[in-house]
Amino acid sequence: MPELPEVETTRLGILPHVTTKRFKHIEIRQHQLRWPVPAELPDLLSNATLHEITRRGKYLLFNTEAGTMLLHLGMSGNLRITQADCTVGKHDHIDFVFDDGTVLRFNDQRRFGAVLWTTAPDTHPLLAELGPEPLSADFNVTYLYKRLNNRQVPLKSAIMDAKIVVGVGNIYANEALFHAGLNPNRAAGTLSEQECLVLIDSIQSVLRQAIQQGGTTLRDFLNAQGKPGYFQQSLSVYGRQGLACPVCSEPVRHVKIGQRASYYCPRCQS
């Protein structure tokens, strides 16, 4: 489900309901996520004040004076604001209950998500090696051209590599490459500086637009209020195999790249 726009939509949605509040208690119904949820998490969090929620790539960082909870939504995770008396659903794995009764509920059907604890987020193994934020000034031509240099992997795999740039998942990688007019199968190292510039522009505008539209809902993404996103209406190639390219009407092609579904226009993307 969630790529950067969905994670950011979630962050912005829950932020006003929980920051500056105090964790009262934490109910863990399912410890078995991507990694086991630390058994001591309730003790660590209870009575701590949630100062802010930040984001690094697709990780949400819940910062308290006691330490930081790292939360990843995986493929199917979502966070919702609810009330203590609200019916618990099948995959509602964790409730974070605040002192005023507000409940932040983590639901994750496939359990690829993660909830971890750290007192040193900057050096945490999951975060330390991450590439720059795609919407930051650090993601620029000089950087990208250098990082792609000599790489033989398909361009699409490269932009989905979190060590190169964070937050670009399968949907937006397909969309960004289409808007950049670049073939997803091209060896990453063959891009010119000019093409890197166009690619950066495309990635940024696709992500910005998706955030603005509340993310993409294909089957199950819901924001903190339980509402879907609308960016799926703006998808040019993703999931549109055989349908006309919005620019030249050539049928959109569907191939596998690095085991991931990939879509592109054979005429527009070279």
Place this chain on the structure above:
DNA sequence: CTACGAACCTGCCTGC
């Protein structure tokens, strides 16, 4: 170091 496949888990859709 790079590249690739498998693994984690559930549910839905397709085709036999």
Place this chain on the structure above:
DNA sequence: TGCAGGCAGGTTCGTA
């Protein structure tokens, strides 16, 4: 109708 197989928005890990 039933069931096996494939597929899904992510990421780490092991192996060549």
